[in-house]
Amino acid sequence: MKGTDIRIREVVITPVAFPDPPILNSAGVHQPWALRAIVELRCGDGLIGLGETYGDAPHLELLRSAGATLAGLDPFDTNGLWRRVCEALGGTDSPDRHGLTGGSSPQKTALRVFSPFEVACLDLQGHLIGRPVADLLGGAVRDRVPFSAYVFYKWDAHPPADGPASLVGALPPVDDPYPEAIDPAGIVAQAHRLIDQYGFGSIKLKGGVFPPDEEIAAIRALREAFPGLPLRLDPNAAWSVETSLRVAEETDGLLEYLEDPTPGIPGMAVVAAQAPMPLATNMCVVSPDDIAPGFTQGAVGVVLADHHYWGGLRRSAELAAICRTWGVGVSMHSNSHLGISLAAMTQLGAALPELTYAADTHTPWQCGVDVLERPLPITGGAVALPDGPGLGVSLDRDALARMHENFVRCAIRERDDTSYRRIFEPGYTKRRPRW
Structure with a gap:
């Protein structure tokens, strides 16, 4: 690690889309394309830490707002990462539309945004010391x-x-x-x-x-x-x-x-x-x-x-x-x-x-x-x-580019199982409880 510039120089967030089968749940049915976001924290000497998270448009906006504040951060300073994320979000509450992961709050929103950056920091830490993330846990x-x-x-x-x-x-x-x-x-x-x-x-x-x-x-x-x-x-x-x-x-x-x-x-x-x-x-x-x-x-x-x-x-x-x-x-x-x-x-x-x-x-x-x-x-x-x-994994750059092109072309920007099912069953509503 001696002589390596370990501070984060660049944050790259790439939204991607991949085919999703029509699987059913209490909210409705999955749309034809699922959305994810791939996070890269790029440091000196070509070091890159990877994370993955939700790809819905409101979440992407928050990721980009937080990511813009991370230049110069030491990837070992995850407490500093948390402070920067919280400051960037300023108490925003961004609930997910389908509600399959429970209720939302400003705290949960901050944790959702923090997560892929934290995973990417741990990935970087592991590369820097030559150990798997499991050892860091x-x-x-x-x-x-x-x-x-x-x-x-x-x-x-x-x-x-x-x-x-x-x-x-x-x-x-x-x-x-x-x-x-x-x-x-x-x-x-x-x-x-x-x-x-x-x-x-x-x-x-x-x-x-x-x-x-x-x-x-x-x-x-x-x-x-x-x-x-x-x-x-x-x-x-x-x-x-x-x-x-x-x-x-x-x-x-x-x-x-x-x-x-x-x-x-x-x-x-x-x-x-x-x-x-x-x-x-x-x-x-x-x-x-x-x-x-x-x-x-x-x-x-x-x-x-x-x-x-x-x-x-x-x-x-x-x-x-x-x-x-x-x-x-x-x-x-x-x-x-x-x-x-x-x-x-x-x-x-x-x-x-x-x-x-x-x-x-x-x-x-x-x-x-x-x-x-x-x-x-x-x-x-x-x-x-x-x-x-x-x-212990690495990106396939060609696959990432293809899946980003899917995102650009597919036009879906937010998961909405209920509205998608309503296209085929106009009277369908999401109710909890239903029975």
């Missing part, structure tokens, strides 16, 4: 991080649509290899495909799409097809407290955990007090302010940490330590993402003794698209900790 306690099969109700393909380009995209949708799954047989077939290809050792069903009895039937079909695998169900707060209690009773003995069955900490606490399985969340305990009420009220037994909105990797490790103190389990939440995020999740998961459940990932739903020179493979249901310093 306390050292690896495992060399393979387990992930869960993530199964979705989905349409066979994106239907032809005459809606605005901001919702449907100006590029034609790309075919995906996953057929329709709108009933238990389709869900089981999809799970077989994912497990055969990736070797996953647990299964999570994204629910909140059909009436609860239909989703209970899907869980029962999965249990029959995969008698030895842990199962999870996540309706994204689509059920009332009463419905949640009924589903919990009917799935007793079937589920490893039930995730966010009903909205809010008070409702979750009522369900948790009577449910026979743990309740998990990435919607009601979503920022530091939620920890005390969520844990003291006994609302959750598992927190799905997500470094993208918990403020990066070190703060996610702090969250895991708090969970350990309270006897709360830890997993990791996923949204549509690319390989830099998967690498960051793998480094974090490798360093967390508290990781008690396999993490979520959308990687199979990228259908092979990535910005990395060598995407991290999922084999035996896990991702091996990469060799090499930092995150």
Whole structure:
């Protein structure tokens, strides 16, 4: 490191778009193109730190405002990074439209903006000292991080649509290899495909799409097809407290955990007090302010940490330590993402003794698209900790350019699952709870 100019000289933020299948959730249906932003912190001697985050237009504006203040920052000074981000945002609150990661606040907005810069700083730190990011988080306690099969109700393909380009995209949708799954047989077939290809050792069903009895039937079909695998169900707060209690009773003995069955900490606490399985969340305990009420009220037994909105990797490790103190389990939440995020999740998961459940990932739903020179493979249901310093990955510049061109041409600038679904079902509304 001697003689190296380690201070940040340039911040480059590149929005990208990649094809997204028509997968369903309680908010609506995914649009044909998913948005992400790739962050590069460039220092002297060609050193570059990488981060990845959301690519929606309001978030991009905040990233650029914060990034403009980072020149001259020492990448080891992440406290200074936090101060600069907070000063640049000035208390802005920028909620996400689809609401699948819970409520928003100025604090959560700042943590979302800080996260990719923090990950990129840790990547730089690792390169500078020749160690993986996991070592900067306390050292690896495992060399393979387990992930869960993530199964979705989905349409066979994106239907032809005459809606605005901001919702449907100006590029034609790309075919995906996953057929329709709108009933238990389709869900089981999809799970077989994912497990055969990736070797996953647990299964999570994204629910909140059909009436609860239909989703209970899907869980029962999965249990029959995969008698030895842990199962999870996540309706994204689509059920009332009463419905949640009924589903919990009917799935007793079937589920490893039930995730966010009903909205809010008070409702979750009522369900948790009577449910026979743990309740998990990435919607009601979503920022530091939620920890005390969520844990003291006994609302959750598992927190799905997500470094993208918990403020990066070190703060996610702090969250895991708090969970350990309270006897709360830890997993990791996923949204549509690319390989830099998967690498960051793998480094974090490798360093967390508290990781008690396999993490979520959308990687199979990228259908092979990535910005990395060598995407991290999922084999035996896990991702091996990469060799090499930092995150252990590097950008494929040609792929980055193609995916940025996708962003420029696709015309989608903000995720909106509800409005997109309304194009095909004009009466559709997002309601939580719905049942």
